[in-house]
Every structure is written in C-alpha cells, then in structure tokens.
Amino acid sequence: MTASLSSSNAVILLLVALAARAALALNFTVAGGQIFTPGFAIVDAPQPGTPLGGDTIEVALDVSADGRLPLPPYPDDSPSRIHNITIFLYSYDTGKNFTITNGTATANNASLGDIMASEPGSTVKHVKWRWPDCFVGDGQPTSADSARGVYNISIRQNFRLNGKDHYTIFDLPIAATNKIDFDLLRPPCDSLTNPLLPPDQVNATAANDVPVLFAPGDATVVETGGNGDKSSGSGVGPTKPEAKPGQGLGGAGMLRWRDAAYWVCLASVAGALVL
Numbered sequence: 001m002t003a004s005l006s007s008s009n010a011v012i013l014l015l016v017a018l019a020a021r022a023a024l025a026l027n028f029t030v031a032g033g034q035i036f037t038p039g040f041a042i043v044d045a046p047q048p049g050t051p052l053g054g055d056t057i058e059v060a061l062d063v064s065a066d067g068r069l070p071l072p073p074y075p076d077d078s079p080s081r082i083h084n085i086t087i088f089l090y091s092y093d094t095g096k097n098f099t100i101t102n103g104t105a106t107a108n109n110a111s112l113g114d115i116m117a118s119e120p121g122s123t124v125k126h127v128k129w130r131w132p133d134c135f136v137g138d139g140q141p142t143s144a145d146s147a148r149g150v151y152n153i154s155i156r157q158n159f160r161l162n163g164k165d166h167y168t169i170f171d172l173p174i175a176a177t178n179k180i181d182f183d184l185l186r187p188p189c190d191s192l193t194n195p196l197l198p199p200d201q202v203n204a205t206a207a208n209d210v211p212v213l214f215a216p217g218d219a220t221v222v223e224t225g226g227n228g229d230k231s232s233g234s235g236v237g238p239t240k241p242e243a244k245p246g247q248g249l250g251g252a253g254m255l256r257w258r259d260a261a262y263w264v265c266l267a268s269v270a271g272a273l274v275l
C-alpha cells in the first residue's frame with residue numbers, strides 16, 4: 001500500500017524557478033542531495049537546473065529506493081519490481097525529443113539498452129549518454145534553430161508496487177549550455193529523434209497515479225520476494241537503518257541541510273538558470 005507523504009519537515013520541497021520567461025515553477029522533493037520521484041528510482045545526479053556539457057550526460061539513478069527494493073532478477077511472483085525504465089531528453093523550447101534509453105541499444109550505444117541490466121550488483125545505475133552532434137557548442141544557444149538550451153530529462157518508470165502496476169513520468173529540468181566539443185564519435189541527432197508530443201498528449205498527471213515516494217518521512221512499505229524468497233517478506237525498507245525517518249537523513253541531518261545548504265542550493269539553481 002502507498003502512504004502519502006507526511007508533512008514531516010524531513011521532506012524538503014525545492015521550488016525551482018525556471019527561465020523567467022516561462023514563469024514556471026516546479027516542485028522537487030530533495031533530501032540529502034537525492035531527488036525523489038513517483039517510483040522506485042531516486043535521482044542522485046544531476047540536480048535540477050544544472051547546466052551540463054562535457055562528453056556525455058550522466059544520470060545517476062538509485063533503482064532500489066535506497067535499499068528497499070532488491071535488484072533484479074526478481075522472483076516471478078514478486079509483488080514489487082521495476083519492469084523497465086526509459087529515459088528521454090526533450091524540450092518544448094527547442095522542439096526536440098531524443099532517446100537516451102528505450103531498452104534497446106542502437107549502434108555504438110547512441111541510445112542505450114536496458115539500464116536495469118547495466119552494472120549488475122550496483123543499486124546505482126550510471127546512465128552515460130554521449131551528446132549527439134547537434135549539441136556541440138559552448139554557452140547559451142546562438143541561433144533560434146539551435147538544439148542547445150533548456151531540457152527535461154524525462155524518466156519513465158514501469159513498475160509494480162505491492163501488487164499494483166504503475167507507469168509514471170518524472171521530468172528533471174537541466175540546461176545543455178556547458179561546453180560540448182566536436183567529436184566524430186557523436187551520433188547524428190536525427191538517429192535519436194522522436195516526435196515531440198504536446199503536453200495534453202503526454203498527460204503526465206494521468207500517468208502518475210502515485211505521489212513522490214520514499215522520501216524521508218514516507219511510510220510506504222515495500223512487499224518484496226515471491227514464493228522463492230519468503231525470508232525477505234515485507235518491510236524490507238523500514239528494517240534498513242537508513243530508511244528510518246528518525247535517523248540520519250530524517251532527523252537532524254535534514255534540519256542542518258535546510259538551515260545551511262538550502263539557500264546555497266537555491267542560489268545555485270537561480271544562478272544556473274540566468275539566461
């Protein structure tokens with residue numbers, strides 16, 4: 001069963017004001033540098049609003065809900081599991097929608113295969129995607145038809161929680177504005193392009209039938225294991241020390257974060273988004 005988030009002060013709602021011209025504000029639940037989503041995945045990096053560049057974009061995802069969900073392979077009758085996670089990079093600003101991973105790798109890993117199968121044994125999957133060629137440049141976009149600019153990393157989770165299947169969409173804003181060097185290894189953008197659907201056809205609200213889960217203070221208990229794995233039964237989460245609201249993250253640590261780092265964090269987000 002899913003308990004909704006308590007109003008515990010352990011849960012920090014980070015308000016990110018995106019580009020002023022969009023007059024848009026989005027809420028993120030951030031604790032201890034982790035961004036919680038409507039699903040088992042927890043984003044360790046990047047932080048919302050970060051300007052990105054370099055050779056690859058790297059998304060670090062904890063796919064165990066901080067240790068509450070075991071790694072695959074799951075028992076066939078497991079009441080909780082991740083079916084798959086797909087990730088797209090899209091922008092209504094630039095009109096682009098690229099595949100980061102849809103479960104099937106393309107040539108040279110231009111789009112990536114099943115991330116749940118990557119880094120076996122690791123609860124954190126480092127999704128490294130080589131920037132395709134149209135992102136080459138440095139700084140803000142210089143022409144109206146540039147692919148550079150603000151984007152969402154759109155994380156789509158197909159999962160089962162305590163016997164019920166869900167599909168959720170979580171959009172994490174970033175800016176592709178740091179330096180991306182020319183490199184012959186960069187895949188053509190065209191090979192990764194998907195149609196960009198209008199918001200009413202994406203309908204994230206309808207997809208997201210669960211709230212943000214597993215943040216400190218959330219009492220959701222994950223039932224795991226099937227017949228082959230009775231021992232792990234239910235309640236894997238709460239038996240993990242780091243999952244207890246009263247400890248570590250949930251207690252004084254959070255308050256320290258709120259007092260000290262909160263403004264630093266807001267300031268850096270604001271700084272990152274000045275266009």
Ligand SMILES: *[C@@H]1O[C@H](CO)[C@@H](O)[C@H](O)[C@H]1NC(C)=O
Nearest residue numbers: 013014015024025026027028
């Ligand atoms: C952010 O969350 C708070 C608390 O849940 C809510 O009051 C506020 O309206 C939300 N803001 C946006 C822009 O969604």
Ligand SMILES: *[C@@H]1O[C@H](CO)[C@@H](O)[C@H](O)[C@H]1NC(C)=O
Nearest residue numbers: 083084085086102103104158
């Ligand atoms: C993801 O899982 C869902 C539910 O099992 C399935 O319908 C869908 O085809 C899968 N998608 C991918 C890309 O594997």
Ligand SMILES: *[C@@H]1O[C@H](CO)[C@@H](O)[C@H](O)[C@H]1NC(C)=O
Nearest residue numbers: 090091092093150151152171
């Ligand atoms: C990012 O996602 C939010 C929420 O889904 C959406 O309102 C916003 O327009 C998107 N940003 C861009 C640049 O497409």
Ligand SMILES: *[C@@H]1O[C@H](CO)[C@@H](O)[C@H](O)[C@H]1NC(C)=O
Nearest residue numbers: 105106107108109113118119
């Ligand atoms: C694609 O990535 C997978 C997982 O990291 C790796 O095993 C495979 O060799 C890569 N394929 C190519 C063509 O680079």
Ligand SMILES: *[C@@H]1O[C@H](CO)[C@@H](O)[C@H](O)[C@H]1NC(C)=O
Nearest residue numbers: 099102104106111191192193
């Ligand atoms: C996955 O994405 C790649 C690159 O966009 C595309 O060529 C391929 O058709 C997609 N596969 C599926 C099953 O959607």
Ligand SMILES: *[C@@H]1O[C@H](CO)[C@@H](O)[C@H](O)[C@H]1NC(C)=O
Nearest residue numbers: 088090097194195196197202
């Ligand atoms: C981006 O493309 C994927 C694959 O076609 C699609 O599932 C997704 O809804 C698209 N996103 C947007 C915002 O159009």
Ligand SMILES: *[C@@H]1O[C@H](CO)[C@@H](O)[C@H](O)[C@H]1NC(C)=O
Nearest residue numbers: 199200201203204205206207
């Ligand atoms: C989203 O989907 C729900 C359920 O399918 C529907 O009732 C609602 O009208 C849709 N919203 C938009 C904006 O299309």
